[in-house]
Structures are given as C-alpha cells and as structure tokens.
Amino acid sequence: MISKTTLFSIFAAGVSAQQVGTLTTETHPALPIQSCSAAGTCSSLSTSVTLDANWRWLHSTSSSTNCYTGNAFDATYCPDGATCASNCALDGADYPGTYGVTAAGNALTLKFVTNGPYSKNIGSRTYLMASDSKYQMFKLLNKEFSFDVDVSNLPCGLNGALYLIEMDEDGGTGRFPTNKAGAKYGTGYCDTQCPHDIKFINGEANVDGWTGSPTDVNSGTGKYGSCCHEMDLWEANSISAAYTPHVCSVDGQVRCEGTDCGDGDLRYSGICDKDGCDFNSYRMGNKTFYGPGLTVDTKKKFTVVTQFVTSTGTDSGTLSEIRRLYVQDGVVIQNSVSEIPGVTESSSISDDFCTEQKTVFNDNNQFSKLGGLAAMGGAIGRGMVLALSVWDDHSANMLWLDSTYPTTASSDTLGAARGTCATTSGDPADVEANSPDSSVIYSNIKFGAIGSTYSTTG
Template structure:
C-alpha cells in the first residue's frame, strides 16, 4: 500500500486541523450504530456515531473567523511556530451533508467523492467511529471478526473506499497533549504506517516547521513531522480491485516522527513503520476473475465483507496467527480466492508464511517480517484500535498500486506487478475530480463478534 497523504479536503473556507475549539458551527456527530454479536449469533446494538477528521475542518482564529490556513499554506502571522498556532487557532464543527457529502440513514453511511457546498468544494473525507461524544470506539479483535456491507459500484478506477483500523489514542490525544483542546470529538490524533506529513496538528502542535505546499494538490502540503502507528487495512477497494493489508511498526501507539524514522523517500525501509504491508489482492495473487463487475464477488451490487483475526491458541489473548477473509453476496458465502502464483503456497488468508513467500516471489523488501509480522499486528489489535472510514484519490501515484499495473514501467507479466485492469493512465486526480465527482461508497451493517457469529453460513 502506498501513501494516504492525499487525503485532504479542498475546502475553500480552509480545510485544516486545530487544537482549540471554535463556536461558529455546532458539532453534532451523525449516529451510525453498529452491532456486537455472540457465538450464538445474537447481536446487540451499540449506539455509536462518527466524527470528521480534523484535517478536513475549518481552522480559524479563536477570536473571529479569519483563516489560519488557506489553500495549502499557513498564515505565518497567526502560525509562526507550532505552539503559537495551536494557541491562536480554533477547530470548528462540521456540516456533514452540506460541506462534506456525508449522509447517514440507519446503519448505512454514504461518502460522496466531490461535494460542492455553498462556500466550498470538498474532495473526499475520513471519519472515525465514536463510542461517546468525546472518545473513539476502541476495537479489540483478537479471536474475533469484523463484518460490514459495502457498495463500491460507484467507485471507478483511481478511487479508494477504505475502511481500516489505526492505533490512535482513544481521546484523540487530549490527555497526552495539554495543548490539544479539541480531542476525539473533533477528529484529532490521526496516524498510520505511512507516517503522513500532511497532518496539520501532531502532538498538540501545528506541523508548520518546514511546511512545503504540494506541487500537484492545491490543498495539501507536508511538514517536518509525521504521525506513525500500526495500521490494519481491512478494506481498500473500488469496483475493480480490493486488498486487505496488515502494516506494523516498531513503536506502539500514535508517535510523532522526524528524519529517518519517518521512512521518507529513499529511506522507506529505514523508518519505524512498514509502509508496504503484506497485502492480499485477489487479482495480484493470480485470480483475475474473482472480484469486479460480473465476477465471483460482483461489485455491481452490495456484498458483505468478513475479516477474522485468528489466534494461535483460540483465545482473546493469544498471538495473532492468521487473518481470514470471507464474502457473502446474495445469500451465498464465498470463501476468499486462493493464491495462484508459482512459488507461493496455495492459500486464501494472510499468515507469516504467506507473507514471507509473497515477498520473496515478488522481489519485495520484507519490512513486515523485520518489524514483527503478525505478532506485532496482533499486539495493536489486542491493545485496541480506532476505525477509520474514508474515500480518497491519490495525488502520489494515482491509485495504480491498487487497481492497475504498478510500477508502470515494469513487466506486467512479472508476479506481483498486475493489480487490476485499470489503465496505467487512469486515476489522475484532476481528471477524476472533474469527471467522476458523483462517485460514492456506502458502508453499512457493521458488526463485531465471536468468530462466525456476524454472518449466516
């Protein structure tokens, strides 16, 4: 998996994150209930909700409505340094449907790709599930499964509807960083294994030091610091390709990085996190007819995705040994595709053996094993992780790593290069933002519970 640093709003009003709390727009979290199930298949409802990530929100002066961040640059008068910026600037509430194209009906949430609001144009979104008005819902999934329904029929080449877990602080960093006054209520504290530098506030301070505006994204930039943590990509997909991918780090919990630890550029494999991960993409693993329009898992209509986190001893405290994938569509249970690549044992799940064989066969650097493999992933899953739900386009490499031939100059017949049927010229953000603005993804019917308790087999 490649960088998610393109995950930014293009709010004309100013899409940025802050640490003080504004009062110009009331923050009301849309309700998105989920279910918790027992081994008997009996489920109870959890009254959860969602909040918008801080990076999308309006950032303005604490005493008025002047923007602290415009386009892809900071106001250097208000934000000469990180601490001063945190004191001067406030993060405000969100108009979820009007500004961000986020709507909820029952247990289903629709994320629109491009939303033209009264005063803004918004691109993509990232939200987190809340247990209360001020805390994220923490998922501890060892020896359990995570299930949801998804409709990706409205996601073309170049887009990614991602549902994943990251090891963020339960309160968004509110207690660890006194200068953070906004906390989880306003979507603060994001991190992932890409150690993204586009996060505007990290550890309660603005990421203004060394901030460089993006050359190809009018709303993005990168600061000196990154924000790292373990990441479990349960679902990264569009209508063409899908992947699930564990990523691990040598650090636990949200951690600010700088320099080599961030693993940027040529130091990709020297950082504290495994940016590549160990992915299972059915197309990349040799089954080109399993997922897509009219395929075994037919992306023209809604389907159910089940992800099981199996432990070595079958207990909730055991070591993570396997991550299994099952689909359900039209009342039929569909086992995950089996790998068909020479040199990789036929398998349909992620294990350490699978990952090691895949890395060797594809000629990829095995930082997943170096940084602890499934045992490290299980550590984070056991401690508790936050659920992120998003839709985004990719200003770095046009999402070709998910749905096309990547690297584009490599031989597509070489194992691991072909990831989907999208053209290598597809996914250019300026193109799809103009021509595919009505794209959307719908997530619904989220369930957690004991193995085989959240779906009918």
C-alpha cells in the same frame, strides 16, 4: 491509508486544529453498529461518526479569520507550532452540505466531490465514536469484523478504505494538554505511512518546514509525520480490492522526524512498514474473482468478513492468521486462493504467506523485520480506531491498487498486475473532473466471536 481534501472556501481550507471553535455546531451523525456473541446474538451500540480534523475549518480563536489558507499557514497566527495551537480553533462541520457525508439507519454514504455553499470538497475521512468525546476502540483478537459495502459507484483511481489504526481513544487530549479539541473533532490521526500532511501532531501545528503540494492546492507537508500500526480491512473500488496488515516498531501514535519517518529512499529505514503484506486476489493470480459481474460482483452490495485467528484460539493468544470471506445474495464466498508459483496455495494472510509472497515478488520484507503478525496482533489486542474514508491519490494515482505497478513493469511480471485499470488512469485532476458523483456506502457493521456476524439467510 492517507486521504486528502481540497476545500476552496471563503471561510476556510481543510485543516486540523487544537482549540475549539463555536461558529458551527458539531453534531456527530449516528451510525449504530452491532456487537455479537458466540451464540450469534447481536446487540446494538449507539455509535456515531466524526469528521477527521484535517478537513475542518481552522480560524482565529477570536474571529472567523483563517489560520490556514490555500496550502499555507498564516504567519501571524502560526509563527511556530505551539503559538498556532494557542491562536487557532477547529470548528464544527456541516456533514452533508459541505463534506458529502450522510448517515441513515446503519449506513454511511461518503460522496467523492461535494460542491457546498462555500467550498468544493474532495473526499473525506471519518472515525467511529463510542461517545461524544471518545473513539470506539476495537479489540479483535480471536474475533471477526464484518460490514456491508457498495463500491459499484467507485471507478479506477478511487479508494473506499475502511481500516483500523492505533490512535489514542481521546484523540490525544490526555497526552497533549494543548489539544483541546480531541476525538470529538477528529484529532490524532496516524498510520504506517507516517503522513506529513497532518497539520497538527502531538498538540502542535506542523508548521516547521511546511511546503505546499504541487498538485493539491490545499495540501502540504511539514517536518513531522504521525506514525502508528495500521490494519487495512478494506481498500477497494469496483475493479480491485486488498486487505493488508502494516506494522511499526513502536506502539501507539508517535510523531516522527528524519530517518524514523522512512521518507523517499529511506522507506525501509523508518519505524513503520509502509508496504504491508497485502492480499489482492488479482495480484495473487485470480483475475476472475473480484469485479463487475465476477464471483464477488461489485455491481451490487456484499458483506466483507475479516477474522483474526490466534495461535491458541483464545483472546490472549498470538495472532497467527487473518482470514477473509464474503457473503453476497445469501451465499458465503470463500476468499480466492493464491495461484502464484512459489507461494503456497492460501486464501489468508499468515507469516509464511507474507515471506513467500515477498520472496517471489522480490519485495522488501519490512513486515517481517518489524514483527509480522505478532506485532499486528499486539495493536489489535490493545485496541484500534475505525476509519471510514473515500480518497484519490496524488502520489501514485492509486495504480498500486488497481493497475500495473510500477508502471514500468510488464503486466506479466509477478506481483506487478493488481487490476485491470489502465496505467494512465487515476490522475486526481481527471478523476475529480470526470467522476465527481462517485461514492461508497458502508453499512451493517458488526464485530464479535468468529462466525457470529454473518449468515447465509440473505
């Protein structure tokens, strides 16, 4: 899912680049994870996180002069995409001081608003690193992925998102030689929304047609988008949560333009499925399952487990089902079951579930048209990068996650009610002003054989 930053800095605004600057040392915060065997034995991996390039300072390769200020590229340094990539450098990050990103033990805390010495930062997006220059790649067919999360400090309008995307392991340096920064500096982002706010795509600046956002003073959109398969393991705040596979008709990261991007009225003509097939317990009819004081009590930490079941029960099988369960206070909590008339009682995502849900909710089934779970399984088998983020929504105020959406629908319209947040909530200006100290904590990340990453021992 796309998150945005607002940096008001005398040095820089959040932006991505292709050269490497030397004015701030880049040191990745350590975030060890565990790999688990079928016997339940887990071993630690020395992983870390890097900040997405869209948040970083972009400046001249020969000075500290900005290449991007406010929501515009500097015309002198960036008259076109290739020249901009040659003239401008991406620098290191002060993770806690500027971006509100802190790591301790196996926990990563992402603060929503951070007032640093030179900037005001909004949200963040980070990626898990296997080494100093390569992302950690997850191949999860016939496996499960689990993590602990604390969303107690995430109100309406915010999204603590943990998800997989089919980015290049090296951030694109191998395919695009003009990209000198690579994974170390968080380059190469893509998702199924084919976002146009990525400042550098395929080793070139997204300068052509760049237009500043009317609601975000440091964001804009260019001619090109960056597309790839996306598996939303977790999109949530303290009110609502969803997990959602999204697929594309292409594999790996691809730069799009025109119809292929699926913008606006062409939403269902593009190469990616922007809607996905979501399982949100509230939307599926159980309004007492997830939230403060409910079955999954969001006032305290809990474990989220996602299992990728194949048709053959082997790593080479076709993805047939995505299961979800929770663990809290040492108790395993099975996912809620669909209570929507016309949708078979189910607690997991399958192709049949998606077809029934789309039909009953009168939604376009682009997920099925672009290959469904088999396509999602292709990406999961090839390997995907883990993104950990917190963000607010300048497009739809996060109402698609935690309120009634579209807002013109009645709350009793099947599929419209997604949570208890008011339809007037989630405006970024309000959230940033009234909930700046919001945060999310991700910890205890594990992956391995199904049934190996969690226990009931507390």
